[in-house]
Amino acid sequence: MTASFKSPAEPKLNNLDLAPSSEPGISGDLLEVAMGPHHPSTHGVFRMDIVLDGERVIRLKPVFGYLHRNHEKIAENITYIASMPYTDRLDYICSLTNNWAYALAVEKLVGLEVPERAEYLRIILGELTRFQNHASTIGFLIQEMGASGTPLMYAFREREKILDLFESLTGSRMMCNYMRFGGCRVDPSAEWLDQVRKVVAGLPAFTDEIDRLLTSNEILMARTQGIGILPPDLAVNAGITGPMLRASGVNYDIRKIDSYGIYNRFTFRVPLGERGDVYDRYMIRLLEMRESIRILEQALKNVPGGPIVDPKSKIRGFRPKPGEAYGRIEAPKGELGFYLISDGGPNPYRYRVRPPSLVNLTILEDMCLGAAVADVVIIFGSVDIVLGEVDR
């Protein structure tokens, strides 16, 4: 006997149980708008199919896949170390934290120890990456509110200083390809560390400047407060991580929970939001930038000498024993994890990325329902995604 499967009837737009229209007495047709894939505010190529009742959003369907670059499939067909440059291109604003997460997963798989100096370097580079990511995110968010230029220019001015440090150490501004399994690639000079100290000494002035410019700005407050509220229970159920989750008031920071690397040696606070609206998400990023500066100052005080790569680590003939490992870090956007299965060969049998951007984007509709179409843009901006990581 064959079970008859009845597909649920396609809901008709006119039969939807709608909340009363914003203008009572006026009935109109619903409007379907495709925002993207080419839209000035979408961070890359992403489409939102929005159904509008007047100005209000009553349905939102995200459409992914315009930047699907076969990252995982390529990685299953090349050696472990050859995937390292590809991880740069996942979340292309923060290449170093992607490197770190991947290196961590492989180190778990084969059991490599990371020398002290390399751990310090990873922390320094990771926190610099977090700082420049949050600075750019705030800049882009304000840009999307219509403040064309100024905050983004300030953010990029600071970002360029950090990118110069990356470039002088790794040879590339954005695609650093710096971490190796069991350490880092090149040993930084004492002059480079002095340069970092000089740049870090200038960062508090930047956060203060952004704070003065934006935090109590009337327009910013009017546009962001009470918009795009994400309740904490929904955030936990949906698997949201990173600043998005903490803005909703959930104390979950993998740096504290896993204390991967040597994060347990540093004192820093985890800022938490109260309401989980766009303003809280902006504020969390600003406060996290300040905490990053604190970690950087502590880490730069005593960078130990010694090797930067585990002597057991090898590049040629690298064949991990059969097994599996999941390595995760607190990337600037949330939990970035790499899940690897080895069958003993030179290539991973399965290579899976747990991208924070994609998971954080899944609740976009819940945050946008009932909001005006102009607010969708800033709610979307406050999620902080990078399409390279969403579509991979």
Add this chain to the structure above:
Amino acid sequence: MAVDQDLKIELGKQGVFITTLQELYNWGRRNSVWPMQFGLACCAIEMIATTMARYDLARFGAEVFRPSPRQADMMIISGTVTKKMAPQVVRLYNQMAEPRYVIAMGACAISGGPFKQGYNVLKGIDRYIPVDVHIPGCPPRPEALLQAFITLQKKIDAQPLTGPGRPRFLDAAAQGEFPVPVPGEHDLEPAFNQGVWPLPVLQPGKKD
């Protein structure tokens, strides 16, 4: 007909400005190339960095990023073009008004770059639309994008208004609309546009 440069400078000192129509016309065209606000992937971040204060694209008259293809003169293909995105890119290009230019920024836009072996990645946007300047790099530095702008300006400057080599919009016989590819059974169809991308020909007698 070119004007003698020394004579021109001498006359300029005396307050007389002479030029040819072609020179004036190309001067205007090359100094107000408005790019389309259109980012695809990693290279888009470097494109944004180029417009910021440090590199300052405004020096070349190209700081006004227009979100609408109708108002834009130039398209910077900044990043990987996937097979899902390629039809939209060609459609956006078709919607732009002449004169229009294309800069293929980065290895992916030129040839697919590091993702070339992927099943979903287009192996170069020049298969579908004519590209004026290619910039290699992954991603190219902002200086490289500025170099591409300068190259494009030189290219515009050298174009005659009549005869062979004139820009496409002054040539009634030139192709204006380019076919938009559609997803086919195995690949985009057509796999490339005739006339834009000549199929590489193997030369049996020639040895590398």
